Amino acid sequence: MRHETGGDVRGKKGFSPWPPLAILAFAFALGGNILIPPVRAINETPYRTLVGFIALYMAGRYGLSFFRPGVKAAVEFKARFFAAVGIALLAWDMLSTKAGIFPLPFFPGPVQIVEVARADWRELLRSTLYSLRLFAYGFASGTVLGVVTGILIGWSRQWNYWLFPVLKVCGIVPAVAWIPFGMAVFPSSFITGVFMIAICSWFPVALATTNGIASIQISYFEAARTLGADDRFILRHVAIPATAPSIFTGVSAATGLSFCTLIVSEMVGAEAGLGWYINWAKGWSAYSKVYAAIAVMALVFSAVLALLNFVRGKVLAWQSGLTNE
Amino acid sequence: MSSPSIVINSPAAPPVIIEVKNVTRVFWDAREKSEKSVSALENVDLSVRKGEFVSLIGPSGCGKTTLLRLIAGLDAPQSGELLVEGEPVTGTSHERGYVFQQANLFPWETVEENIAFGLKARGVYEEYRGDVAEYIAMAGLKGFERSYPHQISGGMAQRASLARALINRPKALLLDEPMGALDSFTRMDLQEKLLELWQKFSATIILVTHDIDEAVYLSDRIVIMTPRPGRISEIIDADYPRPRSRSSARFVELRNKVLEKFHLAGAEAPVEYAI
Ligand SMILES: Nc1ncnc2c1ncn2[C@@H]1O[C@H](COP(=O)(O)OP(=O)(O)OP(=O)(O)O)[C@@H](O)[C@H]1O
Ligand SMILES: [Mg+2]
Numbered sequence: 120m121r122h123e124t125g126g127d128v129r130g131k132k133g134f135s136p137w138p139p140l141a142i143l144a145f146a147f148a149l150g151g152n153i154l155i156p157p158v159r160a161i162n163e164t165p166y167r168t169l170v171g172f173i174a175l176y177m178a179g180r181y182g183l184s185f186f187r188p189g190v191k192a193a194v195e196f197k198a199r200f201f202a203a204v205g206i207a208l209l210a211w212d213m214l215s216t217k218a219g220i221f222p223l224p225f226f227p228g229p230v231q232i233v234e235v236a237r238a239d240w241r242e243l244l245r246s247t248l249y250s251l252r253l254f255a256y257g258f259a260s261g262t263v264l265g266v267v268t269g270i271l272i273g274w275s276r277q278w279n280y281w282l283f284p285v286l287k288v289c290g291i292v293p294a295v296a297w298i299p300f301g302m303a304v305f306p307s308s309f310i311t312g313v314f315m316i317a318i319c320s321w322f323p324v325a326l327a328t329t330n331g332i333a334s335i336q337i338s339y340f341e342a343a344r345t346l347g348a349d350d351r352f353i354l355r356h357v358a359i360p361a362t363a364p365s366i367f368t369g370v371s372a373a374t375g376l377s378f379c380t381l382i383v384s385e386m387v388g389a390e391a392g393l394g395w396y397i398n399w400a401k402g403w404s405a406y407s408k409v410y411a412a413i414a415v416m417a418l419v420f421s422a423v424l425a426l427l428n429f430v431r432g433k434v435l436a437w438q439s440g441l442t443n444e
Numbered sequence: 445m446s447s448p449s450i451v452i453n454s455p456a457a458p459p460v461i462i463e464v465k466n467v468t469r470v471f472w473d474a475r476e477k478s479e480k481s482v483s484a485l486e487n488v489d490l491s492v493r494k495g496e497f498v499s500l501i502g503p504s505g506c507g508k509t510t511l512l513r514l515i516a517g518l519d520a521p522q523s524g525e526l527l528v529e530g531e532p533v534t535g536t537s538h539e540r541g542y543v544f545q546q547a548n549l550f551p552w553e554t555v556e557e558n559i560a561f562g563l564k565a566r567g568v569y570e571e572y573r574g575d576v577a578e579y580i581a582m583a584g585l586k587g588f589e590r591s592y593p594h595q596i597s598g599g600m601a602q603r604a605s606l607a608r609a610l611i612n613r614p615k616a617l618l619l620d621e622p623m624g625a626l627d628s629f630t631r632m633d634l635q636e637k638l639l640e641l642w643q644k645f646s647a648t649i650i651l652v653t654h655d656i657d658e659a660v661y662l663s664d665r666i667v668i669m670t671p672r673p674g675r676i677s678e679i680i681d682a683d684y685p686r687p688r689s690r691s692s693a694r695f696v697e698l699r700n701k702v703l704e705k706f707h708l709a710g711a712e713a714p715v716e717y718a719i
Contacts, residue, residue, distance in 0.1 A: 347538030
């Protein structure tokens with residue numbers, strides 16, 4: 120996020136040709152699509168609407184950038200990238216839908232993907248919501264369990280003795296290895312999925328929390344004790360806040376693993392969700408749908424990551440300026 | 445007070461509050477099979493009266509921090525006895541405030557939260573919450589209540605750390621070189637603040653310092669320690685009238701006396717002094 124405005128210090132004054140060029144690139148992508156007919160008849164309106172909308176949005180931001188220096192810096196920094204995206208879209212569109220050089224059905228054009236996403240939006244939305252629900256249950260329970268395990272191990276000698284070896288041995292087993300076990304034991308594929316996402320996020324969070332507690336400076340505990348704090352108070356007001364940065368490091372690692380486990384578990388035996396959707400679409404050789412689902416995944420997972428980063432920023436506000444993140 | 449072993453010189457003298465009796469603390473090398481040990485303190489005796497300002501001074505490694513930690517209850521001796529108000533020390537207590545060499549504020553709490561920590565920990569925050577603003581003002585930290593420790597200067601952090609210990613109104617204040625890391629101006633400023641607080645609260649203070657001037661300027665008594673094994677080699681009375689001046693004849697005389705004792709003890713005082 121912070122890098123957004125960091126790149127171009129020149130953005131302050133002077134004229135950068137890139138923002139208009141980026142808009143132009145999208146205009147070309149749109150114009151090319153309109154001028155050249157497709158090899159096979161297809162509804163091109165959704166794709167045109169999307170590209171046109173992006174171009175309009177960029178033009179709007181560009182207009183705004185003349186009045187707001189912050190927007191100007193951001194727009195100019197991103198412009199080169201968007202120019203490249205516009206050109207790439209144009210090239211992809213020409214090579215697939217317009218000239219039919221890319222072999223179908225494996226390499227559809229952007230037009231096909233956008234059209235399929237529009238036509239099948241109900242099923243995609245339903246799948247996305249299913250995936251999000253599965254992710255939320257599994258990830259939340261795994262993270263909470265991980266923090267609790269980590270605190271127990273880091274805080275108590277007894278728990279450390281009994282639980283740490285279990286964590287170390289069980290944790291390194293990839294969660295998907297438990298799929299047969301889960302399917303045999305749990306009544307539904309949903310619960311199996313929750314179980315697998317929970318154990319795959321449990322391990323990194325628990326390990327990071329354990330390490331975090333172990334690496335707290337003793338002097339913080341000593342200061343708390345001389346100020347009259349008992350163990351409970353120290354746990355709540357020293358150990359946990361001091362470990363929070365480590366917990367979030369574990370959560371970051373757990374997020375990526377959980378996305379992976381989510382999709383794999385949905386591909387195996389689930390009746391809904393983006394992973395199931397991909398598998399199902401593949402069964403019909405509907406590769407446009409596969410790509411549409413992948414695009415949705417990219418968007419949704421990015422949004423989840425952004426949300427987690429936002430929470431992290433709020434919780435670790437005391438750290439800003441201490442680390443170079 | 446109740447202990448019969450305490451000898452009171454005159455009826456007017458305040459009672460002994462802290463007693464260190466024949467205390468020995470040995471540290472063993474933590475590595476396996478190592479037979480090496482360090483005698484951080486060997487047969488140390490010290491009594492401190494209520495309201496007294498005592499400085500511990502001596503070269504690096506002579507056991508000053510060790511002694512202070514024992515009195516605080518952060519550590520326990522192998523042999524000997526430590527009494528506070530006649531009771532053996534078994535652990536830490538909010539009645540013995542401790543200020544660490546590094547300010548040691550909790551980085552995840554604001555200045556205000558740090559200073560209020562003791563009140564919250566003891567469950568008396570509601571009762572004394574009005575004190576927080578008062579101690580913030582006293583430490584000269586008004587306007588920085590919501591700053592985090594890394595956003596304030598070293599001197600401010602030390603003052604915050606002092607306020608954090610003081611808000612519990614401890615009977616004894618144990619200060620481990622709280623001014624070691626400060627420049628001389630900030631240091632003098634904090635010294636004045638300390639004297640002001642000491643008089644206001646009639647607290648008992650034990651101050652560890654490397655700085656002979658600081659010890660002579662602030663203390664009623666100066667305890668000189670020597671290393672390997674850590675022992676008290678001399679206790680100098682510095683009970684001359686206050687307010688004091690760093691240029692008075694009495695100050696200079698006492699300062700020379702302390703320096704001389706250092707040389708007699710064979711310690712490299714000037715080197716430590718330069719730190
Ligand atoms: N936790 C420990 N483990 C092992 N040795 C220790 C420990 N604490 C102190 N020592 C040893 O005990 C001796 C006294 O240490 P102490 O920290 O009390 O010295 P000090 O007088 O405070 O020195 P300084 O002025 O440098 O702070 C030193 O030789 C030190 O190496
Ligand atoms: Mg020390």
